[in-house]
Each structure stands twice: as structure tokens, then as C-alpha cells.
Amino acid sequence: xxxxxxxxxxxxxxxxxxxxxxxxxxxxxxxxxxxxxxxxxxxxxxxxxxxxxxxxxxxxxxxxxxxxxxxxxxxxxxxxxxxxxxxxxxxxxxxxxxxxxxxxxxxxxxxxxxxxxxxxxxxxxxxxxxxxxxxxxxxxxxxxxxxxxxxxxxxxxxxxxxxxxxxxxxxxxxxxxxxxxxxxxxxxxxxxxxxxxxxxxxxxxxxxxxxxxxxxxxxxxxxxxxxxxxxxxxxxxxxxxxx
Amino acid sequence: xxxxxxxxxxxxxxxxxxxxxxxxxxxxxxxxxxxxxxxxxxxxxxxxxxxxxxxxxxxxxxxxxxxxxxxxxxxxxxxxxxxxxxxxxxxxxxxxxxxxxxxxxxxxxxxxxxxxxxxxxxxxxxxxxxxxxxxxxxxxxxxxxxxxxxxxxxxxxxxxxxxxxxxxxxxxxxxxxxxxxxxxxxxxxxxxxxxxxxxxxxxxxxxxxxxxxxxxxxxxxx
Numbered sequence: 001x002x003x004x005x006x007x008x009x010x011x012x013x014x015x016x017x018x019x020x021x022x023x024x025x026x027x028x029x030x031x032x033x034x035x036x037x038x039x040x041x042x043x044x045x046x047x048x049x050x051x052x053x054x055x056x057x058x059x060x061x062x063x064x065x066x067x068x069x070x071x072x073x074x075x076x077x078x079x080x081x082x083x084x085x086x087x088x089x090x091x092x093x094x095x096x097x098x099x100x101x102x103x104x105x106x107x108x109x110x111x112x113x114x115x116x117x118x119x120x121x122x123x124x125x126x127x128x129x130x131x132x133x134x135x136x137x138x139x140x141x142x143x144x145x146x147x148x149x150x151x152x153x154x155x156x157x158x159x160x161x162x163x164x165x166x167x168x169x170x171x172x173x174x175x176x177x178x179x180x181x182x183x184x185x186x187x188x189x190x191x192x193x194x195x196x197x198x199x200x201x202x203x204x205x206x207x208x209x210x211x212x213x214x215x216x217x218x219x220x221x222x223x224x225x226x227x228x229x230x231x232x233x234x235x236x237x238x239x240x241x242x243x
Numbered sequence: 244x245x246x247x248x249x250x251x252x253x254x255x256x257x258x259x260x261x262x263x264x265x266x267x268x269x270x271x272x273x274x275x276x277x278x279x280x281x282x283x284x285x286x287x288x289x290x291x292x293x294x295x296x297x298x299x300x301x302x303x304x305x306x307x308x309x310x311x312x313x314x315x316x317x318x319x320x321x322x323x324x325x326x327x328x329x330x331x332x333x334x335x336x337x338x339x340x341x342x343x344x345x346x347x348x349x350x351x352x353x354x355x356x357x358x359x360x361x362x363x364x365x366x367x368x369x370x371x372x373x374x375x376x377x378x379x380x381x382x383x384x385x386x387x388x389x390x391x392x393x394x395x396x397x398x399x400x401x402x403x404x405x406x407x408x409x410x411x412x413x414x415x416x417x418x419x420x421x422x423x424x425x426x427x428x429x430x431x432x433x434x435x436x437x438x439x440x441x442x443x444x445x446x447x448x449x450x451x452x453x454x455x456x457x458x459x460x461x462x463x464x465x
Contacts, residue, residue, distance in 0.1 A: 151338065199332070199335035200336075210320065
């Protein structure tokens with residue numbers, strides 16, 4: 001029962017994010033570069049033995065966060081709280097063993113890593129993140145499957161939401177009856193998902209699908225991308241300087 | 244040309260098609276009419292190689308279409324390239340992340356050169372008025388827009404045979420008029436068009452030949 005509610009909560013979150021991003025303009029910089037920058041940043045922070053580097057990255061990310069809308073700031077902070085507190089607690093014994101800096105370093109690195117990802121997540125739609133993967137050779141089919149899975153999650157989330165509304169309109173009072181219906185809704189949604197998957201497979205066969213896929217729009221490098229590559233260079237240069 | 248000879252089809256013992264014998268000729272528009280459950284969609288599935296008859300023969304351009312032959316990838320590709328199928332529910336037909344990706348999907352599968360793919364994508368984006376939607380996710384489009392994208396994706400492959408399953412379903416009046424006019428314009432291209440519908444007005448406006456099916460799953464009025 002609890003698991004069912006979790007599944008519904010997750011699809012609800014996906015649906016919300018999709019509605020919010022439906023009219024959003026695509027990222028001006030190639031998503032692959034933005035994802036790559038986030039990964040590089042986390043990697044360099046993990047390798048860094050100098051707190052200056054980590055603190056500088058945190059400061060830059062905080063600056064970016066401050067320029068975001070309040071709802072985004074709240075989401076990023078929510079994503080940060082748990083991992084940071086958890087890592088601080090895990091590393092707490094180090095303070096009593098005489099290594100307080102270790103606790104501080106690890107906690108800061110966790111804070112930096114999660115913040116970089118959370119801030120990137122706010123600036124990119126999930127489709128742009130998956131598109132970033134398709135920039136790598138041989139990943140296009142993987143991206144197609146990932147995109148289709150997300151799409152089905154949203155369609156079925158929408159469908160189960162409508163079923164829930166129907167149950168709500170017909171139910172008066174009895175909570176136990178409503179809860180029991182959640183299982184029925186998920187069962188119906190599962191059957192619907194099977195039908196849709198079969199129909200999509202047939203549609204793909206009708207369009208000669210033979211297991212290979214290539215994205216049509218290859219994002220060529222623009223001057224903005226060139227500028228963004230400067231961020232890579234700056235990160236690496238600063239890492240070497242502070243080493 | 245499509246020839247069907249004594250086609251029978253059952254769903255686990257429940258009859259869906261009975262003794263269907265018919266010939267569809269190139270350059271004509273056929274409207275397959277009949278009540279719900281008479282077997283129109285099943286006939287479309289057979290014509291598209293998605294289901295195989297229990298008895299009878301299906302011949303497309305002098306090639307017998309059988310399950311065994313469609314297991315051969317080259318044959319299956321050549322077969323599917325000949326038939327464009329616009330599903331009743333466009334939602335299941337659209338699975339790519341953007342409208343232009345959707346149109347290019349079938350063209351990549353056909354192995355066309357990049358230049359031609361780009362040319363065709365642009366042509367059908369213009370023709371079906373999709374320029375403002377080209378980067379949008381098909382999932383977020385309206386019913387009419389989804390139908391237009393599905394049409395563009397199928398037409399871009401330039402198949403000589405086109406099949407439409409209930410092309411007006413889920414569309415408002417403007418959308419219905421647009422699709423009707425569009426299919427009417429397609430008739431002049433010399434393609435074989437088969438439309439499954441129970442909308443008599445649509446059939447009256449478009450059909451060169453009315454093919455009627457009854458509740459006994461037979462063609463009664465060829």
C-alpha cells in the first residue's frame with residue numbers, strides 16, 4: 001500500500017515537472033556540455049585536497065542559487081538537507097578522534113556535489129539531460145528507451161490520476177474503501193501500460209524500426225558553447241592553482 | 244495492389260474476420276465502413292503485417308505476406324516502407340522526444356542520406372504547419388496537433404499505400420475539416436488510400452469505393 005502511494009507520488013512529481021517545463025525555452029548551451037561541467041566539477045572537488053577549491057565552488061553555486069526563483073531555491077535546499085546532515089552525522093566520530101577537519105571536508109564535498117547536481121537539475125529539463133547522453137556514440141537507443149519510459153510514466157501517471165479523481169467523486173467518507181481502491185487503480189494502470197506498450201511496438205514496426213536509432217537534431221557547437229568551454233578551462237586551471 | 248483471398252481471423256476462438264476476399268487497387272480511395280466490432284481494425288492489423296490470418300492469403304504487389312517472410316528483416320523493412328499507417332490513437336504512435344525527431348525516425352530507418360532526411364523533414368514540417376511545434380515534445384501537444392505530427396511522420400516516408408484508422412476520432416470540427424481536406428488533396432497523388440471509419444459523412448466526401456462490413460465480420464458491399 002505504502003509502495004503504491006510512493007509510486008503515485010513519484011509519477012505525480014514527474015507530471016508536475018513536465019507541466020512546468022512544457023513552455024520553457026531550451027537551454028542555450030548544449031546540455032551535454034552542462035552535464036559534463038557538473039561531472040567535472042564534482043570530480044575535481046573529490047580530488048581536491050585544498051579547502052579553498054571546494055569553498056570557492058560552493059560560493060559560486062550559492063551565487064547561482066541566489067539568482068533562481070524562490071520555488072527552485074526551496075527545492076535545491078530540500079535536496080541538500082538530508083545528505084548533508086547524514087554525512088555530518090556519519091563523520092561526527094572523527095571530531096572525537098581528533099580529526100575535525102576530516103568531518104568538515106567530507107561534509108563540504110557532499111554539500112558541493114549535491115548542490116552542483118541540484119542546481120543543474122533546476123536549469124535543465126529531464127529531456128535535455130537524456131539528450132546530453134545521446135551526444136555520445138551508441139547511446140541513442142538507450143536515450144530513446146529512457147525517453148519512452150519517462151513518457152509512459154507521465155501518460156500513465158496522468159491516467160491513474162484521472163482514475164483517482166473518479167474514485168474520489170464516487171466515494172463518500174469511508175477511508176478504508178478509498179485506500180483499497182488504490183491497488184485497483186494500479187492494476188488497471190498496469191494493464192493499460194501493457195496495451196500501450198504493445199501499440200507503440202507495432203507503431204515502431206510500421207515505421208521500419210530495426211533496433212537502431214539516431215537523434216535528428218545534432219546540437220552543433222555555437223559561440224555560447226565555446227564560451228561555456230571556457231568554464232571547463234577555468235575550473236581545471238583553478239584546481240591546478242590551488243593544489 | 245492488395246489482394247485478400249478468403250481471409251479468416253479469430254481472437255482465441257472468437258471470430259473477427261470471416262472469408263474476406265477483396266482487391267484494393269492503386270490510385271483509389273477506399274472507405275471501410277461498418278459497426279464497432281465488425282473487424283475493421285483487425286483487417287488493418289492484417290494489412291499492416293501486425294497480425295496474420297488463420298486461413299487465406301494476403302498478397303501485396305505479387306508478394307505473399309506471411310509471418311515467416313516478415314521475420315526476414317530486409318523483407319519486413321521493404322514491406323513496411325510500402326504502407327503508411329496512421330493509428331486511431333496518435334498518442335501511441337508518437338514516441339520520440341521532439342516533433343522533428345518523430346518525422347525523421349522512419350527516414351533514418353529507411354537508411355536515407357542525411358541531406359534527403361533534412362529536406363523531407365523540412366518539407367513536411369512546412370506542409371503540415373508544424374514549424375512552431377518542431378522542438379516540442381509530441382506528448383504535450385493537443386489532439387489535432389498530435390494527428391498532424393503522426394501524419395507528417397508517415398507521409399515523410401512516402402509510402403505508396405496509406406491507411407487511416409478512424410482519422411477524425413478525437414478531433415474538433417476544425418481539425419476534422421482540415422484532415423478531410425488533407426486526405427482529399429492526397430487522392431491526387433496516385434496513392435492507394437484506405438480509410439476505416441463509421442463516419443458516413445467522411446466516407447461520402449472521400450470514398451471512390453465504399454467497402455461495407457457487417458456484424459458477421461464479412462464484407463457485404465464491395
